[in-house]
Amino acid sequence: MTPFTFERAASPAQAAAAAAATPGAKFIAGGTNLLDLMKLQIETPTHLIDVNGLALDTIEPTQEGGLRIGALVSNTELASDARVRRDYALLSRALLAGASGQLRNKATTAGNLLQRTRCPYFYDTNQACNKRSPGSGCSAIEGFTRQLAVIGASDACIATHPSDMAVALRALDAEVETIHADGSGRRIPIAEFHRLPGDTPHVETVLEPGELITAVILPKPVGGRHVYRKVRDRASYAFALVSVGAIVQEDGSGRVALGGVAHKPWRVEEAEIELPRGARPTTERLLANARPTRDNAFKVTLVERTLGSILKQARG
Amino acid sequence: MQGQSHHDLSRRDLLAAGAATLAGSSAGSPANAAPASPGAAPASEARNEPSSAPTPGPVRMPVHLTVNGTTRDLEVDTRTTLLDALREHLSLTGTKKGCDHGQCGACTVIVDGVRINSCLTLAVMHEGAEVTTIEGLGTPGHMHEMQAAFVKHDGYQCGYCTPGQICSAVAVLEEIKAGIPSHVTQDLVSAPPLSEDELRERMSGNICRCGAYSNIVAAITEVAGSPA
């Protein structure tokens, strides 16, 4: 871990301005991903801007009937919020399926969205990795790929995005609210927030230098049955092999988003028209063009079976 | 090496100035190409490309903590985790380092009433915080009821995960009381029950390789009163 200077940000705008102006600066929120990577010399910021003092830790109703979740709301607080449990159960469920109680107490909404891949070769600085060191190559392709992506990957990178929460947010059509160094803000639809790897797997989101996430906005509740199924080798404290987040309405229509299959939470809106017809046709469209490896081909079957089980549960 | 800053000179000034902004101090460093978002994290091939540039020295900062009821004033390298501050600076070695990466739970402590992994947080992020460690729960002569229950039910073997298990266990009972749901809570809308399944799920962030799980759950159950 390279030495770094440390400041406690006073306001969102000041934090964004400081980040833009300070070379090598990064925000730190819960620190549960950033410090992990800094210890391994994968992230090497020379200046940390602690955003924990910013008053971004509340969940407020929006005028549109949704919720505005402050960027610093912890994963535990978010999952436990009565409104979220009632109206956005998918989000509660996804959060509670992630990490551990201790980590969720520290992990923040913004940090969770921005956590980086768990690709084991990304984590080992002896191994070439385009995401860690652009242009160096990808050691994972042809290597141990059981956990890695089956769709949307590129010849440069086949990593997955590990967040459970992001899968729920994708299904819920959330938006990410940010502030720039110049004080201006924007709202980024979650669908556009994370990027596919392409030739630049090190660029993971559309955030610009210094851009600070201030909140995540949930549109008004859509009702339906909310189910998040996370499938993993051990019963808890493990990343997903595959996760399926679904909202199923009385009439059989609904939404599905997947975790553990791609570089971003995976959702194909056009596939959802197949939902009333069942898991197989839906999965066929959701994962059309999937290019699994020998080690992770099972993920395609697993998605279909898991979705099948969810639809059955929702109907019953 | 990439990511190595060249703005040594300004470092201390920066701190002194309360670190509002620091403009243009290191144009040209490869790290500068990297914005602060993980969208374009600086590449690092640390092992194989050491820098010829001078290595910056540590940055030190004061931090004030209340640990087990006692005020502690420290001056630490900003890189010091809360875990290392406790273990190395305050000699409170009851809190264990099993992995240093959030993967085991041995370092669990209670900060401002909430259990966290002390290995994945910096000491300087906890200015003014109240920290409770295993030493703050009880002593060999006066054990906390959870500690006593662990002894009674043999909820440990090598003892290395144990302080983390106990801190977690104490916090878990509070979390259930506070109505925080878990992955296995069937009904999200009502209060979570105090069942063995709930305890197992909630304790899953504390790995015990000795495999004392069955006994740990027995110990916590006893402290909690009989499960609903």
Added chain:
Amino acid sequence: MKFDTPATTNPIDHLKVVGHPHDRIDGPLKTTGTAPYAYERHDVVAEPAYGYVLGAAIAKGRIARLDTSAAERAPGVIAVVTADNAGKLGKGNFNTARLLGGPEVEHYHQAIALVVAESFEQARSASTLVKVDYKAEPGVFDLRAARGSASPPEETAISGPPDTSVGSFASAFTEAPVTLDETYTTPDHSHAMMEPHATLAAWEGDALTVWTSNQMIAWATGDLAATLGIDRSKVRVVSPYIGGGFGGKLFLRADVLLAALGAKAAGRPVKVALQRPLIPNNTTHRPATIQRIRIGAERDGTITAIGHESWSGDLPGGGPETAVGQTRLLYAGANRMTAMRLAVLNLPEGNAMRAPGEAPGLMALEIAMDEMAEKLGMDPVEFRVRNDTQVDPEHPQRPFSSRPFVECLRLGAERFGWSRRDPRPARVREGNWLVGMGMAAAFRNNLLMKSGARVRLAGDGSLTVETDMTDIGTGSYTIIAQTAAEMTGLPIEKIAVHLGDSDYPVSAGSGGQFGANNATSGVFAACAKLREEVARRLGFNSEEAEFAGGQVRVGNRSVPIGEAAGEGEIVAEDAIEYGDLDKTYQQSTFGAHFVEAAVDVATGEARIRRMLAVCAAGRIINPKSARSQVIGAMTMGAGAALMEELAVDTRRGFFVNHDLAGYEVPVHADIPHQEVIFLDETDPISSPMKAKGVGELGICGVGAAVANALYNATGVRVRDYPITLDKYLDRLPDVA
């Protein structure tokens, strides 16, 4: 004390303290965080420097250039130790690869440098400035591919002969009406103990003290001296608390050597803990196996032919995983063979992990027995009962010292409700869950090893036991105190136990489930000597003297035991040494595992619902800590069945998932309530304690019991561990 005839009645038989479920005497320290582990010795060294280990980035080859100059110039750095400046180093008896690599690199993450700095943060930071150029060489990393090149390993006391044969296996197998010929695989496993290997080293002149985390003090002392090329008498190894070992801390490892070298280079004490992501590749692991099992039987279930072959790999000079050992002893059968073959692999060093040999061996054998029972249309319990033997099947004149194997099977079946199991697989469904039951035999040998202890009796009637025995979570402190209390008649509160110090008499150490029985027998021997001296000083006939309630009594005369010591103390030291009772008799421990498991019909997620182990392991010195040993081993075995695998990158030659997020071990949510029943038995042929090892029995067979339960639940037989859902998902019933 020489133990060469079976034990007769002795003071342990009073069972006033021994045999009771005493709380651990180290419990209050461990649960309050006051038991000091190696990296935490602020009490012995105030301000050590910190070492950070750099591991090799290639699996095999040479370091072409190693430039430490930038690291040396980094803030706070005191020294950088590499093979270039460490001086001439030897290699310990128990190491295969060198602990400090360079210029030759023998395996991935072999330590090649230690950066010593004023602070941990500085050492870690500077380690990234060490510049290394490698010349990688091709290596062999894939056991399956290397299987053909494997050869018979050298016979050693530990590994046994590479080939065994009794009768005529080949013809008996061909002629048998019912046969099975299947191949099973087990992957590489990591010990993943919670405390990383850690050492604090300090030199005083030419004398070295290391506070470390090690299971075998005498081995560590000898190997450290040998590696450094100094006299053994100059080395002191201290290891009172050990945060788990499971075989991973049987040997001197890089933390000890590097701390010692670092302290020398820095001119002050240095402490080193192996960073977690380094541990799986830097240290030892349980090697993967390929096992072929052939069983031939009569239609009534009598085994006529049993053959077990195993292939494993290790670095040049390493040894095999002895996965066939139990098959020589567990079941009857007139015609039998075993074979081990060892391939040279350039993966990290393979070595002992909890129940080496039996753990992976029974994972295979006990699935094979389940498959065979099904072919025979027999109940798996009855099939095993049918093939029980009371003698060593290879040497029928050699009986087992005690073998209540059938009792374990029967009692387990009864307690578990085995009769409720539907023998037809995939028949029981509860909602979305397919439910099944499985069982397997547990078997592990009882090893006898010389073990010494010293006891000191003070005038106030307090007793101190000193032995280099270690407590790795096994409960050694407590059972040693119980033994000493029973032998001297003192209350257990009067007994202080000091362990894990090379200044103390050499014990058996902790490993191979030989610790408890041998170490307490060593304490028994020392206490027996003490009793004689006490009796002599008090003018009693030691044969008649009774030691109870803190008093020594003959007839009406009763004297507080402390009086024998007067102002000073009485010191008695002895060791237990064994004759050939383990040659005349086969000494083993037995058990039966029963498991109920459920599989989600859609996703294939497997969950264990119930576990029961019935164990026969001689006298159980402390049922509370012994039970913990068994449930812990069952938990590790459940991990081996369901999730544990070091994933090999066969191109680059390393274990890819080298941390605790990647290498998954069971968490709370994976483990249900576990039941353990100990048969009430004593084995006077084993030792004066009449006890046997129990610490590893619990892992033996349990993985197969889980596997068999999963098969019973799903009807899909998986022969490659771990049994993860990707291996059977497509064969589960359709859910769409």
